[in-house]
Amino acid sequence: MHNFDFVKPSTIAEAVAALSHEGAQALSGGQTLIPTMKQRLAAPATLVSLTGIAEMQGVCLGDGGLHIGAATPHATVAREAKAHYPALAKLAGGIGDPAVRNKGTVGGSLANNDPAACYPSAVLASGATIVTNTRTIAADDYFQGMFTTALHDGEIITSVVFPIPEKAAYVKFDQPASRFALTGVFVAKYAGGVRVAVTGASQDGVFRWHEAEAALSANFSPAAVSGLAMESRHMIADLHGTPAYRANLVKVLTSRAVAAAG
Amino acid sequence: MTKVSMTVNGRTVSGEAEGRTLLSSFLREGLGMTGTHIGCDTSQCGACVVHVNGQAVKSCTVFVQDVAGSDVRTIEGMANADGSLSVIQQAFQDHHGLQCGFCTPGMVMSAAALLKENPTPTESEVRHYLEGNICRCTGYHNIVKAVLAASGQDVSKIAAE
Numbered sequence: 001m002h003n004f005d006f007v008k009p010s011t012i013a014e015a016v017a018a019l020s021h022e023g024a025q026a027l028s029g030g031q032t033l034i035p036t037m038k039q040r041l042a043a044p045a046t047l048v049s050l051t052g053i054a055e056m057q058g059v060c061l062g063d064g065g066l067h068i069g070a071a072t073p074h075a076t077v078a079r080e081a082k083a084h085y086p087a088l089a090k091l092a093g094g095i096g097d098p099a100v101r102n103k104g105t106v107g108g109s110l111a112n113n114d115p116a117a118c119y120p121s122a123v124l125a126s127g128a129t130i131v132t133n134t135r136t137i138a139a140d141d142y143f144q145g146m147f148t149t150a151l152h153d154g155e156i157i158t159s160v161v162f163p164i165p166e167k168a169a170y171v172k173f174d175q176p177a178s179r180f181a182l183t184g185v186f187v188a189k190y191a192g193g194v195r196v197a198v199t200g201a202s203q204d205g206v207f208r209w210h211e212a213e214a215a216l217s218a219n220f221s222p223a224a225v226s227g228l229a230m231e232s233r234h235m236i237a238d239l240h241g242t243p244a245y246r247a248n249l250v251k252v253l254t255s256r257a258v259a260a261a262g
Numbered sequence: 263m264t265k266v267s268m269t270v271n272g273r274t275v276s277g278e279a280e281g282r283t284l285l286s287s288f289l290r291e292g293l294g295m296t297g298t299h300i301g302c303d304t305s306q307c308g309a310c311v312v313h314v315n316g317q318a319v320k321s322c323t324v325f326v327q328d329v330a331g332s333d334v335r336t337i338e339g340m341a342n343a344d345g346s347l348s349v350i351q352q353a354f355q356d357h358h359g360l361q362c363g364f365c366t367p368g369m370v371m372s373a374a375a376l377l378k379e380n381p382t383p384t385e386s387e388v389r390h391y392l393e394g395n396i397c398r399c400t401g402y403h404n405i406v407k408a409v410l411a412a413s414g415q416d417v418s419k420i421a422a423e
Contacts, residue, residue: 006264006281006327027328034323035304037282047281049328075317097394098375099308102317103324179393 001037008049012056012158016133018048019154026050026156028071028108031100050107056158059084064129065163070107070156077106087168087261088126091118091186094172096179107157113205115146115236116180118172120206122162124197125186129161146205165190167220169260171253173200175240182240183249185209187257193217196254201246202234212254222255266330270295271339285321285329286310289336292326297337297367301396308395311368311375312336318375320394337367340374350374350412357417359408361399368395373409382413385420 009015018024023045027033036042050056056071059080066084068077078093078101095101095109095118109119110130123130123139130137133156142150151157165188172184181200188195194216196209215224230250235243266283267276270293277292289295289312298321301309305323312321313335340348347355350373360366369392376383376391383391388409389402397405403420411417 001282004281006325008328008330027325030325030328031305031323034284034325038303047325049325051328097308098372098391099311099318099320099394100305100323102319 002040002043004044005046006049007046008052010052010054012053012133012156015048015050015053015156016154018046019156021046024048024154026111028111029073029104030108031096031104032108032112032114050156051105056107062161064161065126066161068106068160068162070110070131070158070160071105072107074101074104074106085162085164085168087165087170087186087188088122088162091122091170091172094118094170100179106160110142110160111149111151111157113143113147113149114180115202115205116175116178116182116184116200117206118170118181118184118199121181121184121186121197121199122170123160124206124208125168125188125195126162126165127188127190127195128163130157131159131161132157140208143206146203148205163190167261169257169262171257171260173249173253175200183246183253185250185253185257187216187254187261189216189220189261194220196257198250198254201236201250203236204234209250209254216258220258220261222259224258225251225254264327266326268326268329268331269333271335279326281325281327283326285312285314285319285324285326285334288326289321289334295336295338299364299367301364301368306394306396307365308368308372308392309365311371311395313371313375316378318372335371337370340370350377350409353408353412354405357404357408357411359400359405360397365395365397365399369397369405373412376409377413382415383410385410 025044027047027049057069074092074095082089128139168188170186173182175182183200186197196212199206230247232243232247235246263278266279299309301307305320310321388406
């Protein structure tokens with residue numbers, strides 16, 4: 001790994017200032033960034049740790065739903081979101097392994113937008129709001145394809161606000177070696193309708209399955225998606241699964257998620 | 263180079279570190295504490311698990327400057343004060359929870375984190391919790407048995423397999 005300067009600010013303002021320098025990069029839990037740097041796929045001149053910023057930590061109820069500080073580790077979300085949004089807590093408790101969950105953060109996962117990460121599906125299915133140091137971004141505008149987001153250079157996610165659904169569930173088909181989702185589906189039922197978000201399947205990253213949303217908004221039952229067709233054209237092909245296999249998984253997991261949501 | 267101080271197994275320590283110095287390298291090369299093993303160096307295998315402020319983490323995937331000032335516990339801090347093996351370590355010995363021993367420091371640290379969170383786990387909970395700790399020798403059965411025994415549960419009916 002190439003060397004770099006390490007700074008650890010204690011406020012968002014200091015972090016923003018540190019990130020304005022050429023070659024600076026934000027570090028949250030580091031569970032993706034550090035392995036990436038070891039492979040020399042990233043070589044920042046300065047790393048700005050976001051883990052010492054108290055205002056970016058914690059889980060609490062507030063305006064618009066459940067507010068989660070962007071630097072909150074998955075293990076904390078699994079524990080503290082359980083009473084308010086159990087499906088989200090369960091998703092957080094199934095990421096990676098226990099040691100990874102003690103370090104990895106929601107903000108880090110969203111900023112990276114790995115096409116097989118779990119969190120993007122919860123954010124998109126919940127219609128959550130990404131709060132940054134300068135603005136708020138609706139989930140529907142935030143995800144812009146594999147490893148691509150609406151974030152500008154130097155912009156920091158400070159928190160995420162999840163509207164709490166009436167019912168929800170996330171079902172993940174594990175890729176057991178990486179512990180990422182081979183495919184994962186998050187279903188959330190709100191008074192205004194059902195939202196379905198799929199991760200791990202598409203070459204374009206997380207996406208909403210609108211046909212299933214319409215069918216489930218009319219009839220929230222596992223059978224409601226059985227007559228729908230899921231296109232395999234844009235699905236990921238790798239040694240773990242063909243596009244057709246992933247397209248089928250999307251259907252199967254959606255109906256399992258509806259059953260789990262009850 | 264920056265001076266980093268922290269508490270390791272109850273002792274205040276300090277050493278020089280670069281930005282890129284990992285907690286695992288700081289422990290092994292900086293402090294000469296080689297009980298923490300580096301297996302894969304890609305955060306897959308869990309041989310490097312230590313506790314930082316009571317939380318199990320993979321020390322090969324943490325920059326030491328990010329945990330400066332923390333309270334760190336490693337395998338060297340697991341034995342009893344008189345040097346005898348702790349309950350978990352003794353259970354690994356009694357139930358042959360290791361063969362080559364390379365993964366054992368991480369297994370013991372993860373097992374300790376599990377039992378703190380969940381003092382009487384089921385077999386399935388032990389297996390699930392240890393999914394980030396890879397052992398290439400034992401086939402896991404005796405590791406799981408050792409952790410269950412360390413939790414005070416009767417393991418006499420669990421086959422060695």
